[in-house]
Amino acid sequence: MKNIRNFCIIAHIDHGKSTLADRLLQSTGTISDRDMMDQVLDDMDLEREKGITIKSHAIQINYAHNGEKYTLNLIDTPGHVDFSYEVSRALAACEGALLLVDATQGIQAQTISNLYLAIDNDLEIIPVINKIDMDGAMIDEVKDQIIDLIGCKPExxxxxxxxxxxxVDKILEAIVEKIPAPAGDPNAPLQALVFDSVFNSFRGIIVYYRIMNGTLKKGDKVRFTSNDSEYEADEVGVLKLKMEERKEVECGTVGYIITGIKNAKEVKVGDTLTLTANPGEGIKGFEDVKPMVFAGIFPVETDDFEELRECMDKLQLNDASLTYELETSQALGFGFRCGFLGMLHMEIIQERLEREFNQTVITTVPNVSFIAYTGKGEKVIVNNPAEMPDPTRIDRIEEPFIRAQIITKPDYIGNIMTLCLGKRGILLNQSYLTQTRVELIFEMPLTEIVFDFYDKLKSQTRGYASFDYHPIGYRDSDIVRMDILLNAEKVDALSALIHRSRSQDFGRKLCEKLKELLPRQQFMIAIQAAIGAKIVARETISAMRKDVTAKCYGGDISRKRKLLEKQKEGKKRMRQIGSVEVPQEAFLAVLKLDD
Known part of the structure; x- marks a missing residue:
């Protein structure tokens, strides 16, 4: 055990974690030049296309130092705030972390929040300045920032x-010399922390774990402590680039186990794996994930619902931060109410459902959870507009607020102020970290940043702002439910909960957008945005008309009028019985409303 090192790489998004992981694997010969490619640990096409890491990836490296052989277990983590749950799970399986800082960007928001996560887990931190070969590298300035942040020595x-x-050779030496070997007793009862799992259609569910105490052998009878389900270890091994089978996995190591589990519900991230014959105690795992954004996901064809349910189960195995429950909608039928950690997370889940499981889905307007208090003092949690109690019964509504930290260049302070104050933000603090970096702290409603805040922030600051936030509780707010009516019929999938001051503006935009997207019918369609009984915006799609007077050449005007009146009657009757088909683009358009 003294020659095992478990470590991960943490940093802000785009600071070069995956590239450094590639070099570590290449320089230790873990991966041959033939198999080498950029972002080698990122196995999803999506990760390569977007250039971001979405999943944490574990891999074992063999490294020789001073004549001794060491086993290094590396976990590469994501940098985006939406995937911080992945980072917290990776940290629980490690004793040390490489804190990576971009020499051209300096310390950014996610660097700091990931560092705090690592400190909470008592990890040994090794600071590394990356991209020192770039033209804009500010090595001395970034060194000063790191010394201020973690209080280490310049050397x-x-x-x-x-x-x-x-x-890279210096980094490998530092890992061996500074990061402590795992503490654990190989002879104690088995305790293995489950930190990830994937679904394989041939082998069932493959569980990844880190052994804290004891050892795990092939053929052992194992048990999950959270639900007491028991299995036999058909195969155990370690994670190289591919899975490598072993007879036993020793204490302190990261490995995998295949037991032929078919039911996705039986594996829970943060669970403890132990032996049936000599059970160990459950490890205090991770805290449960708190979703920030809620949206409904529905199959395009109602018959595909059962298939979508299976796909969601399999996806949740691989992404423990996704939460979902059943939901029904009058317009869309059966589907799921899903909780995501942010908008990027939601987009990725949608993409993965389409690519990995061939599921085309409709996503409803994303929103956050509100708390409504009725006149009788009852507390109602409102996750979607349909759950909102009748306005006459509501005493008050509270919405979630966040504390946002934005680090940027002084040139963009004005743009950021305009953006945040326009989103009902309150400026709490503004401080200069260095001459070229300023930190702004705002308190803002979470609803305002759910839609497009991050994209706007990036475009207003040309990508030079980093954004991080954490929830600070609920506050009273004037929230109303806005319904969209098509010919006086509600379309519940287009309803939204919104602040009263923004409702008229939002309603008008939505009606205009729907007017562009809904196909014209033989009858007139009225599109209305309503708050309760009050209509706040309206657009009309005129009917497609056939020229019934074409066969009247010359003749009396009353003859033409009679024909037009007759046509009008027909259109009126059509409108009463005709229903308006809403195309899928209309549901998606709501997500892409520009200000």
């Missing part, structure tokens, strides 16, 4: 370039 900070491989 402790390693300089590296993930692209060229410069300084």
């Amino acid at each position: 402790d900070i390693l300089l590296a370039s993930g692209r060229t491989g410069l300084g």
